[in-house]
Amino acid sequence: MAQHTFDFDLIVIGSGAGGSAAATIAARDGKKVAIIEADVFGGDSPNWSDIPTRALLHVAQVYDEARHAGRFGLRTTTLGYNYPSIRAWKDLAVKRTGAAGNKKFYESHGITAIAGVAHFLSPNEITVNRRHLSARHFLVATGSHWITPEIAGINSVPFYTPRTILEAMRPPKSLFIIGGGTHAVEIAQLMATFGTKVTIAEKASRLLPHQDIEVGQLFEKILSEQKGVDVLTHARVLSVGKDGISKRIVITRGGEEKTIKADEILVAAGRLPNVDLGLENASILYTAKGIEVNEFLQTSTKHIYAAGDVLGHDGVIGSGNAHTALLQSRIAAHNLFHRNPITPDYAATPELISTFPEIAHVGLTEDDCLKRDLSIKKAVAPLSIVARSNASDFRDGFVKLITDKKGIVLGGTIVAPGAGEMIHEIALAIKYGLTASQLADTPHAFLSWSEAIRVAASRLS
Amino acid sequence: MTDLAVDVVKRGKRPSELFARDKLHSSIVAACLSVQTPIRQAELIADTVCNNVLGWLERRPEVKSDDVRRIATKHLTVHHPDAAYLYEHHNIIL
Secondary structure, X not given: OOOOOOOEEEEEEOOOHHHHHHHHHHHHOOOOEEEEEOXXXXXXXXXXXXXXXXXXXXXXXXXXXXXXXXXXXXXXXXXXXXXXXXXHHHHHHHHHXXXXXXXXXXXXXXXXXXXXXXXXXXXXXEEEXXXXXXXXXXXXXXOEEEOOOOOEOHHHOOOEOOOHXXXXXXXXXXXXXXXXXXXXXHXXXXXXXXXXXXXXXXXXXXXXXXXXXXXXXXXXXXXXXXXXXXXXXXXXXXXXXXXXXXXXXXXXXXXXXXXXXXXXXXXXXXXXXXXXXXXXXXXXXXXXXXXXXXXXXXXXXXXXXXXXXXXXXXXOOOOOOHHHHHHHHHHHHHHHHOOOOOOOXXXXXXXXXXXXXXXXXXXXXXXXXXXXXXXXXXXXEEHHHOHHHHHHXXXXXXXXXXEEOXXXXXXXXXXXXXXXXHHHHHHHHHHOOOEHHHHHHOOOOOOOXXXXXXXXXXXXX | OOOOOOEEEOOOOOXXXXXXXXXXXXXXXXXXXXXXXXXXXXXXXXXXXXXXXXXXXXXXXXXXXXXXXXXXXXXXXXXXXXXHHHHHHHHHHO
16 A cells, blocks of 8 residues: 655644743754744743843842842842843843744754744644645644733733733833733742832732642732732722823722723733644644643644643643643653653642742642542641841741652642752652652751751641 | 635535635625525615625635635624524525
8 A cells, every 4th residue: 555755743832831842852862853933943931031130130139139138237228220231131141041932943953943833734834935745743832821811901002921021121110910920929929029119910829820829928018018019819900091191990808890001901811722723624622721632642633743831721720831832742752653652740740830939849739639528638837937038047948848648748838948959859749659758767967948848747747 | 895716626526716705795695685684784784694605714814615604603603593503504405
């Protein structure tokens, strides 16, 4: 029987974290690979999200620490900043990733890189810039985009998204943020540090509603008391409109309507997968919440896989993170070309929020355990309990551990400087089924923040 | 709005053709008239739907005729669900 011939062994649609790893792995294995990018090569994380936000937050943290260093005997009266220079630093950090905006990065790996919008014509054929390309396999990793919530007048006023605000020429005098999730809190802290009067409106009862309750409460306190941010929980935005050169926002909170004026608006009310690429023509099942895949990341069309934000996966731990997309991309690359399929294990996938102090979480939250009707034990160790807190004069944070009745670690949340590094100890414990006693028995260096993990673990052992 | 230079790939082995706004407009008007919509209203709905489809096509130099039908149906459903049903299924109904 005659075999079909295809232009490529694999076409990857999207060059972000969900696509690039699979493309590189397949190319390294001698496959003929093409990668298609509709926006900027490298995807969201290095260009518009993780890297630039982190670079700006690093500057904000250094500035903030220096500003408040008078208590250590440092003279801080002449401290200032030049925002265009800070932006230049951010651009340098983005450029240094190598992958950001760099088509040659992929070509150097032997991958055919094409800029353009991919659209399926049939299960084995796509069109890009009127060029028809066929492949034996496809990986859809088109990511997600910021949504515009249905608010009266929202399309009549210009507004920022967490992507576009990073390109602002200077921090606005006042900023109204719609949404109280990860990006909203990061940008609220960033802008407030540089002097912006920030107001956050969140529908839920606390900031960061997907995290443990202690995290939201602590950050509400940090942002309002230290940065002068107005945190409006239980608040729903009814309408926005122009008011001279400013914007007028009408909200309802506790049954009362209130009007707030702000120079700029940031809409950070969630993301939706990019699924508008003719998936119907390839018989791929999807909803507005994402492409449907099985446990092997295979779509309803057997030779087409999907990875990253395009899967949506509201309930999956760690979804929306670049490292989760990378994990899925590696799994998809394996499953595409091997007969023994493997499944991604999300149980020990950490989440990190790049605020100061950092917020890191792994495993189950207390709410997750309640939903699953699990009997648990929990312990919270405030940072102020460890010696490092005294030496650094820093007290805002904690380590929270959750175990089952037998003491096996199920989840952990850390709010501390360097929480992103500390969390991996708890991630290891979750992955390998360690108990709180085993964590507590492990020596932790004196004067490290990690001592708080030992304290929390010892309370559960 | 003028026509965009968008190639529409037809079903089967028929050759591609350039997207024609007038053709889409006429088919939507016909669907609306089939469900007793007044002519002026049908034309206004068709104008709106065509503009929506053109907006969707802006970043796409090549699509399938099924895509045009799907997107037009999606927008037509907002304005006239009965006409949208007829428009979507006319191949089966007629």
